[in-house]
Amino acid sequence: MLESPDMSAQTHAAVRLFLASNSPRRRDLLALGKWEYTILSAQVDERPLPGEDGPDYVHRLARSKAHAAASQVGVEAVVLAADTTVVDPGTGNETKIMGKPADETEALDMLQELRGHVHQVYTAIAVLHTPANTLLTDLCATDVPMRNYSDEEIKAYIASGDPMDKAGAYAIQHAGFHPVETLVGCFANVMGLPLCHLTRTLHKLGVTPNADVPGACQAALEYDCPIYNQVLEGRI
Secondary structure, eight states: OBOSOOOTTSOOTTOEEEEEOOOHHHHHHHHHTTOOOEEEOOOOOOOOOTTOOHHHHHHHHHHHHHHHHHTTOOSSEEEEEEEEEEEEOOSSSSOEEEOSOSSHHHHHHHHHHHTTSEEEEEEEEEEEEETTTEEEEEEEEEEEEBOOOOHHHHHHHHHTTGGGGSGGGOOTTOTTTOOBOSOOSOHHHHHTOOHHHHHHHHHTTTOOOSSOHHHHHHHHHTOOOSSHHHHHTTOO
16 A cells, blocks of 8 residues: 555665564564664554454554654654554454454463464554655555364463464464464565565665565575565565
């Protein structure tokens, strides 16, 4: 989604890049592109609004985080924010947005609800160029097929503490739990930062990576991505 004129002809080589996130996973993913950046904190109310669907929810939060972080910057900058959520279609008429579990009981409920079927993970990214207040956003959606893991596996995973700071109470990359069956889509999106979507969005502001992003991403995640060319070319 483009919310301002395309600025691809302009170059902002000297502009500082800020990441509005405390997520270690996003930091690790961003490092794959060898962008130089500074971390900012952005605290926003993450409760869904009545009737809000997954894409609208993550778009709203990513924009809010970008603006909240930009208010702390006193120099020309590009501020990157992202928000990721799990959306379970369930068996009824209404989908459910799953954020981070409040406690172990909620983590157990989420993991039991997600197992054995496909849900969606949405990540919105918002890139704000200050002081022009140019805002660009993008959205990545991935279908995630969960395997039929046992209650015993769930309890052992929860005991590790890993689910407690993650939307849907799981990490796709967790080697011990490995909750996801064969994935066809953006692996990095499920981790919280779709790098090819980010690359094409930053490119509009003249901010380019210092590495081969799809190559580095696939090597680090040990995943042969089937869609990266389509993403970078703007076809999906």
